Amino acid sequence: MDGYDKYAYEPFAVTADLAVFTLRAGALHVLLVERGEEPYAGRWALPGGFVRPDESAESAARRELGEETGLTDVSGLHLEQLRTYSEPGRDPRMRVVSVAFAALLPDAPEAHGGSDAARARWTPYDAARQLAFDHDRILADARGRVGAKLEYTGLATAFCPPEFTLGELQQVYETVWGAELDRPNFRRKVLATPGFVEAVPGAARLTGGRGKPAALYRAGTAAALHPPLLRPTPEGPPA
């Protein structure tokens, strides 16, 4: 911080950019907005915007999240700072430092244009390519972080509604990891991890599908999973 009083600094623009994930039809989707102006006019980009003088990057991210998704209450949603992107050339016109966040939504309300009238759309993760600026990299980093955090936190419940079945929770893992899990083993693991989920006491059951009705659970209070729920290795277990 030396040299501070000489005001030997350059001014930067600071934005908060969001990778908003949700699950739709068994696939990971991300919220994208279409740019209307140069540079990258017509290209898709992660939603975001400038941090205002009276707010933190976290506040700006949450405000943008509400504006872009149209949700009235975003206070309970999981929002997590990823990292900050500051390479000098990442914006062709000026020096912009972007603080990136990842957000997880349980259900997917249809996206509408944000308050600034941009087009917004839920896009399958695999189809989200050729984004504006360095947003391809930010999105890839965000996806990697979410996948990794499923291993050692209860983050997966952020993709689920307030009450969910273990089958739904398992589908979150399978969709994000792109791997199939053994159902009895998944169940045993989740129930054996203290604080991961808690049973809804009433003999509550979910209707709608075929088969035996499933018991309902709520997200637990544990921040970390002990022991972690490790992703299966590509070449099979270390046998």
Added chain:
Amino acid sequence: MDGYDKYAYEPFAVTADLAVFTLRAGALHVLLVERGEEPYAGRWALPGGFVRPDESAESAARRELGEETGLTDVSGLHLEQLRTYSEPGRDPRMRVVSVAFAALLPDAPEAHGGSDAARARWTPYDAARQLAFDHDRILADARGRVGAKLEYTGLATAFCPPEFTLGELQQVYETVWGAELDRPNFRRKVLATPGFVEAVPGAARLTGGRGKPAALYRAGTAAALHPPLLRPTPEGPPA
């Protein structure tokens, strides 16, 4: 990024602040600099400085690291972005957004004042309190991250010289975690984790102390530890 073309942004100052850790005399130490000017004149703070127009926050952090430690080659040192602090009131005079980094040093060269003539000192982590700005919090966050990363990465080797004994590596874990580990079990675990360490082929041994000479190892190539080396839980194993 909407509204971008209207230049509806406020200018921010962006700094890179560093939590530089090393091990000295079996205790975790952090590099602090003394502030010479208001605000917080005379208080200790994390080293850092403004990001220049032609560099990224990472480049600025590495540059500052070299200036503050006096090391001539900081290219191989572990430097990791932590998170960005952007609360409006964190600097009393102006809007400063700080990108925080953690750095790990194997040995501790005596700190001298940086290029800008500030006093610098290695301080035991537990004695680093009442720092300027929100640096208490940044330092605590950095320490938490380092402790957690020892579990699932080979980061501990960044505290060690290029060739080290397993006893030295174990001391890194014990010092950072503040817990004692069983030596035979630690050895078995480390050697069983592929890519964590690799033996120095020559019958190389370390001299200096009492007891049987120890074999030397180098840091392996694995980025992640599979399976992780979990921290012992405070209440003992989940028996």
Added chain:
DNA sequence: CCTTTTATAGTCAGTGCGACTATAAAAGGG
């Protein structure tokens, strides 16, 4: 020479987990 110190090897039991089988409870089709 014996003790101390540190490194390394090995043993044993309990736990977690992958793979698998079995049973329960629903819907749907003949």
Added chain:
DNA sequence: CCCTTTTATAGTCGCACTGACTATAAAAGG
């Protein structure tokens, strides 16, 4: 109304990993 399909849940078996512990090897110091 039975039988198949589907999904949930319970349980078994064996192996790998790990914590606790014991034993041996190789150095320094008195």
